[in-house]
Ligand SMILES: Nc1ncnc2c1ncn2[C@@H]1O[C@H](COP(=O)(O)OP(=O)(O)O)[C@@H](O)[C@H]1O
């Protein structure tokens with residue numbers, strides 16, 4: 119390579135790199151650093167501010183905080199699992215059963231809900247499910263229900279809402295892996311004596327594991343960090359961890375505590391994902407691809 | 408002898424299109440049976456019906472005298488070696504071979520023993536821990552076959568398993584496969600579009616064309632006594648000479664070729680006078696510059712167009728005088744014909760018994776190999 123073309127490459131590198139770098143640095147890294155700093159700053163009895171681990175300690179000493187996290191993580195796991203359970207057969211249908219024309223249509227069907235903002239979507243659900251909502255009216259009119267029941271504000275509805283809003287993020291990675299699964303693998307397994315369930319267990323799921331793991335991580339993180347759906351649809355006496363952060367920052371105006379919670383959320387969810395990857399024996403490099 | 412596999416009037420239609428049309432055959436226990444035909448003639452469809460992946464539109468499949476109609480693929484005593492092998496990439500060699508045994512819930516120690524012995528048989532005893540993508544093409548081949556053989560199927564079905572290999576390895580694997588089959592004694596049903604594979608390995612060959620069987624026979628049978636124009640062209644090499652048949656004063660048939668000369672025919676009995684035929688002469692049946700002492704009745708003069716040197720498979724490309732057609736003549740490499748050069752004129756001859764005639768067809772054979 120000549121010197122000149124080497125310089126040219128360096129130029130174009132900077133032209134593309136600098137804006138991306140600035141954007142990343144100013145909009146993402148800087149605020150995070152500031153939040154990280156804040157999470158370690160506390161005001162003592164005399165109003166002097168200084169370094170403290172108190173905000174982090176509070177998470178572990180106050181059961182309300184860590185219990186909220188455990189509950190949130192538990193529900194996130196549950197949602198991830200339910201989403202996976204639905205996404206696997208749906209992806210199989212899209213990639214292996216339906217013919218090409220139907221496949222495109224199905225993908226559009228799965229995508230359409232995401233053209234609407236989350237807020238509008240959740241309100242849509244509320245109109246449908248509330249006591250004076252469409253579904254109740256219909257059921258009463260049909261005589262199935264004597265009087266309307268409140269279907270909102272409980273955890274089942276919330277889980278259903280979260281499953282619905284995150285489904286796409288599971289289906290897309292699984293479909294992309296499953297497309298490359300040669301039909302003859304399935305037939306060969308069948309030929310060698312495997313039943314349908316065995317084929318799923320021994321061939322399809324192991325083959326799709328990278329897609330399953332990346333989909334699961336995305337869904338898990340999305341649910342863990344989601345705010346609108348659990349708060350608008352969830353039960354009154356149960357609280358999501360993001361709500362704790364919101365409360366600290368906006369209601370108690372304790373940004374330092376909120377920042378600490380934010381980082382704890384990041385840290386703990388990363389640990390959970392790392393553990394999950396270790397248990398399933400997946401290589402994170404493959405999963406990210 | 409008992410028939411390991413018996414197929415009766417098997418037909419498969421995809422909508423209006425008939426992929427397999429009324430095929431019947433029996434395969435004796437322990438034999439190597441090949442189905443030979445050009446791409447798209449319905450071989451895979453036929454095999455998939457036997458394996459149970461397609462339901463026949465009509466007809467009956469029996470394995471060891473048991474009707475297979477209502478039997479699912481995972482319950483049939485046949486196994487299929489897929490065209491692209493379909494070795495499971497997420498498992499190693501051992502797990503691949505053990506897959507079927509595990510489905511039968513055999514004990515771990517039995518599985519270990521069986522996998523070990525089959526790996527021994529296919530000559531890859533050290534490879535059980537290898538990943539599939541660490542194997543060479545020929546090794547994958549053998550593992551795919553071992554994965555089926557370990558289940559001791561009544562019939563092993565193979566769908567062009569050598570198609571993906573390069574030519575040298577294919578030659579080698581042909582012989583390997585034949586040896587393996589005679590060693591294990593399992594009945595093989597092998598499909599291929601490559602006539603040389605079918606000829607070298609098989610006890611019996613069925614030649615298939617457009618969904619139907621043209622002829623079933625031993626390789627020698629098909630080569631020496633083809634019963635249709637298609638078989639004559641597809642099995643081995645052949646020169647196809649358009650001729651018109653008439654009778655001489657003695658009542659014997661003569662074939663008039665493009666050069667206006669008459670040649671004796673006696674290979675084919677039921678010719679009818681005045682009709683157009685294709686006369687087939689194998690390149691290896693043609694003699695170059697036959698001496699008069701050999702008393703060959705059919706001779707013609709030809710111009711040598713080119714010498715196609717290929718060691719033991721060398722050939723001459725010649726054009727008969729007075730005809731506008733290229734013929735292929737085998738050129739034996741025994742130093743006798745080393746002085747023949749392009750543009751020379753030579754005499755060629757053949758015995759009437761080595762030529763066969765079939766009614767004229769516009770049939771085109773394509774052979775991708
Ligand atoms: N599932 C199918 N649906 C419709 N047509 C098919 C199907 N499978 C095969 N065919 C057609 O049947 C014919 C025979 O195919 P195949 O059995 O694969 O041939 P071969 O294996 O001899 O190359 C082809 O013309 C092919 O297009």
Ligand SMILES: [Mg+2]
Nearest residue numbers: 450451490567
């Ligand atoms: Mg085929």
